[in-house]
Amino acid sequence: MPERRFDASGFRSARVGKGMTQAQVAAALGVKDPSVVSRYESGDATPPPEKLARLAALVGERVDDLFPRPGLPTxxxxxxxxxxxxxxxxxxxxxxxxxxxxxxxxxxxxxxxxxxxxxxxxxxxxxxxxxxxxxxxxxxxxxxxxxxxHARLPHAQQPHAQAPHAPQPKARQPVGSYSVAKKITALLEGTAEHDRPTDAELAELGNARTGRTVLSGPLVTSLRLGRATHAGPEVLEALAAALDVPAMFFETGDADVAAVVTSLRTARIGLNAVAARGAEGASQNAELMRWVADMFGGAPRHRP
Structure with missing residues (x-):
């Protein structure tokens, strides 16, 4: 089966239209020498096939549109x-x-x-x-x-053991521009750098909290960087568990809903840090907690 065709001139046009330099593309690919991208665009070199989807995403194009593949995938x-x-x-x-x-x-x-x-x-x-x-x-x-x-099967279930014609739920896909990658990044940016888990640690934590081995370090990396844009329900559930947010955070394409979850998670991290101070600033801490309770309890605060 022929591989995807890299369109050198098409990529260059898309890059220029996106306002990106060759150096920026190289940096996003983890390539130190920008001349590598120059060689791609001149036709002197061809990118490895596993980089084509990333190249298309960098310039805001669908990989099937920018680098079409003749035939169905192997x-x-x-x-x-x-x-x-x-x-x-x-x-x-x-x-x-x-x-x-x-x-x-x-x-x-x-x-x-x-x-x-x-x-x-x-x-x-x-x-x-x-x-x-x-x-x-x-x-x-x-x-x-x-x-x-559609949704991936549990690890212990054999894929061939499904009943014929059994309905399969579709894999959850990011809707709009607020993708899975952006959501993961937003959550990690709300975590102090010294507490920020690695991709391997996220995979281990998500598997432990859900009791299923569905995540791996490379899979989390692929989702976080936007290399993979689709994931089944169990993968998203484990990812949500690892990042301590509800599973619906990754299901919704509503940017406002996702922003609320992100903000509340960041606020909770801050509240935990305040509570950890103990007696230090106790009166301020108590007032802050009362304000939080009023905000989310729905009851107006009565002043004397």
Missing amino acids: LTDLRCDAGMTQKDTAAVTQTGSPSPVRAAEGGRRRLAPHYVAPLAAAYGVGVDELLAAEKRSFGEDAAAVPPEP
């Missing part, structure tokens, strides 16, 4: 669209090696059933879509139109 295509290398998948399969994914992408050995759901979540697609892509990697015909992305 496993390699899904991984690259998620911005992941084969090495990155080792953390998702928890094997310490990319060999299961490498073998499946090369059409040599199919994915073990217990790898399917975690990889689908990491790639931001439904299980059916990943299995269809696997068939294409083995040269088999699959549906002409990929199925709608």
Whole structure:
């Protein structure tokens, strides 16, 4: 299956229209030398396929519009669209090696059933879509139109054990411009830098609080950076648990609702810091707490 086509002139036009410099693009990609981007635009070099979705997002374009792919995706295509290398998948399969994914992408050995759901979540697609892509990697015909992305299955459930034609909930997708990546960033920015968890720590915390192994460090990184823009309900629920917000925070596309949750979380962190001072400034602390109670209790404060 042919890979996506990198359109050098189209990307340059989109970058200029976005008002970005080559140096800014390079920095966003984690590339130290801006001349690398210059070589992309001149056609002297081609970006790695796992960077195309990120390049399109940087200039405000859909990857399917800016860098179209002829035909339907294989496993390699899904991984690259998620911005992941084969090495990155080792953390998702928890094997310490990319060999299961490498073998499946090369059409040599199919994915073990217990790898399917975690990889689908990491790639931001439904299980059916990943299995269809696997068939294409083995040269088999699959549906002409990929199925709608839907919720990933619990880790212990076999993807092939579903009843035929059973309705599947669609994967929750960010609505509008207030994306999952922006929401994660907003929450982390409301946390003191010395208390800010790493992506791996968030994954561990979310898995522990939900009792399911659905997050991994690379998956959280991919969502936080906007490389993956779709995630199933269990992934978003675990992410919300890790960040100590209600699951609906990631479900809604309403920027105002999301802003309220973000602000209240930041305020709670501040209140906890005030309460931790104990007797120091006790009278001020008590007055602050009374004001907070009045604000959220709905009762007007009566003054003598």
